Amino acid sequence: MKLRKQIVALVGIIAFSLIFFTPGCKTPPAPSEVEQARLQEQALWGAGGSVFAPEEFQKYESSLAEARRALEREELKIGPFRNYGQVRENFRQVIKQGEQVESLIKSRKASLLLEIESSRESLYAKYEVLNNLSLQLNQRGYARPHLAQADILFKEVDRLLAGLRYEEARGRLEEISSLLKQAENILREQLKRYMDQGQIRQWRQMAERAIEKSKISGQTVIVISKLERTLTVYKAGQQIKTYQVGLGFNGLNDKLHAGDDATPEGEYKIIKKIGASKYGKGLLIDYPNEEDIKKFNEAKKKGYITSSTRIGGLIEIHGGGKDGLTRGCVALDDKEMDELFKLIPIGTPVTIVGTTDPNNKIIEILKPV
Amino acid sequence: MKNLMKISVLGFLVVFLFTSCAKQPTQQIDEAKAAIDAVVKAGGDIYAKDELKKLNDDYNAAMDEVNAQSKKLFKKYGKAKEMLAKVKADADSVAQLIPARKEEAKNNAIAAYDEAKAAFEAAKAILDKAPKGKGTKADIEAMKSDLAGLEAQLAEVQAAIDREDYFGARDKAVSIKEKANAISEQVNAAIEKVRGR
Numbered sequence: 035m036k037l038r039k040q041i042v043a044l045v046g047i048i049a050f051s052l053i054f055f056t057p058g059c060k061t062p063p064a065p066s067e068v069e070q071a072r073l074q075e076q077a078l079w080g081a082g083g084s085v086f087a088p089e090e091f092q093k094y095e096s097s098l099a100e101a102r103r104a105l106e107r108e109e110l111k112i113g114p115f116r117n118y119g120q121v122r123e124n125f126r127q128v129i130k131q132g133e134q135v136e137s138l139i140k141s142r143k144a145s146l147l148l149e150i151e152s153s154r155e156s157l158y159a160k161y162e163v164l165n166n167l168s169l170q171l172n173q174r175g176y177a178r179p180h181l182a183q184a185d186i187l188f189k190e191v192d193r194l195l196a197g198l199r200y201e202e203a204r205g206r207l208e209e210i211s212s213l214l215k216q217a218e219n220i221l222r223e224q225l226k227r228y229m230d231q232g233q234i235r236q237w238r239q240m241a242e243r244a245i246e247k248s249k250i251s252g253q254t255v256i257v258i259s260k261l262e263r264t265l266t267v268y269k270a271g272q273q274i275k276t277y278q279v280g281l282g283f284n285g286l287n288d289k290l291h292a293g294d295d296a297t298p299e300g301e302y303k304i305i306k307k308i309g310a311s312k313y314g315k316g317l318l319i320d321y322p323n324e325e326d327i328k329k330f331n332e333a334k335k336k337g338y339i340t341s342s343t344r345i346g347g348l349i350e351i352h353g354g355g356k357d358g359l360t361r362g363c364v365a366l367d368d369k370e371m372d373e374l375f376k377l378i379p380i381g382t383p384v385t386i387v388g389t390t391d392p393n394n395k396i397i398e399i400l401k402p403v
Numbered sequence: 404m405k406n407l408m409k410i411s412v413l414g415f416l417v418v419f420l421f422t423s424c425a426k427q428p429t430q431q432i433d434e435a436k437a438a439i440d441a442v443v444k445a446g447g448d449i450y451a452k453d454e455l456k457k458l459n460d461d462y463n464a465a466m467d468e469v470n471a472q473s474k475k476l477f478k479k480y481g482k483a484k485e486m487l488a489k490v491k492a493d494a495d496s497v498a499q500l501i502p503a504r505k506e507e508a509k510n511n512a513i514a515a516y517d518e519a520k521a522a523f524e525a526a527k528a529i530l531d532k533a534p535k536g537k538g539t540k541a542d543i544e545a546m547k548s549d550l551a552g553l554e555a556q557l558a559e560v561q562a563a564i565d566r567e568d569y570f571g572a573r574d575k576a577v578s579i580k581e582k583a584n585a586i587s588e589q590v591n592a593a594i595e596k597v598r599g600r
Binding site: 076079080106109173182183185187190193194202357359 | 453456460467470471474475542544545548549550551552553555556571574575577578579581582
């Protein structure tokens, strides 16, 4: 009997202790704001909070952690003494803070997108200018591999932007910027003579001299302007015909030696008329002239070209098409070549210059920053 | 009365033994952490980004539970252990998903590279058919230079595959393919122009 009483008392005390000291079924549920904050935190993380608003997101995380600690402290209390009022308020504040972070993320994303898009737009405008210039130059495009790479990267940028991968898109834009700079530098180096006013003045004087000679003697002369891709016929100082022409693969360069695919610059004359060739009719000029030989010998002496390099020759004005690239000759469409052939006698002076325009398109596009 | 006192002390002792002497589940914590680390090491931040975030959240929640219990007079780590065991099991499952996802991304990148290379080779072959040397159309010459740019970018795709940047490699390869196809079309148009002259 005594033992039974003792057992009952022991069970009673254990039951009382468990109920009194441990939180059990009486625990009131945590405020709904706790779960709401958890979901919000996940959403903010997913939206890139740590990337777009790192400082604010960090502060939000700290506030959330603090609110959770307060919740834990409250949960340590015995059920009947718990009061979630303050905890709820804390979580509401956190949620409010989260809403601010969310709107900050949205606005920063929007402004980053704007910045990227505007950078893309301005780089693309530059790409188009350089691309068009390199196409218009109608010669071997040393800058084009860089431009083609930039074009591929533009496609990547668009794909990355569509996938909201802004940072990667920004990285690609940096690569594009560098490629465009390289392309621009190549073009600038290739075309620097066309931006040099002293050189342009010299070319202009050569062209004016030819026209003046035509005026005085009544003779027919030809003036070829490489940048504008024009061949103009003057008679008695009057312009009587202008044709569009094609030049060498490196036509904008001044010819120095055989195989450089450049079109020579200087004062020449027609020395032979060729009635039929692979490229239709042809007018052979007297390249190399004295000036060319002097330049060639100097270059050889200075070691710019090897001793076995030859000066070349057989530079003609011929048919075959103005949109073709030659090894240094000047090409016209066959029909126009036929017409020119009739107009030009042997001995006609031919002046080939880079350009006579002091405000030419290259200066306009590549003007020094 | 004396017996009642003894019984009371014994009772409290029993409660104390059952509630207060629970140890922190350090082994489960370490295992859960190691399992998450394995996910990260396997490339979880690339191939299982969302799953990794959930694992970290669940781990933090489990640790919150551990911390909450550690402050209590009568500690009960049962729930925390369950949570940690779930984190470990989930992490193991995620880790198993990654190789297949990585393999899929790799295969996609390689397939995209092959397609880009094929498009590049096709453009090159068409260009080889175009008129050569003196009289070559300037636009064909320009496209030859463009192909040189494409070739450089193709090498970048291979480099991206080699450094396991499969998504980046795929994106670039797709762009190269588009450009190569555009060049092929332009070359064909240019050749037609020559034939029509």
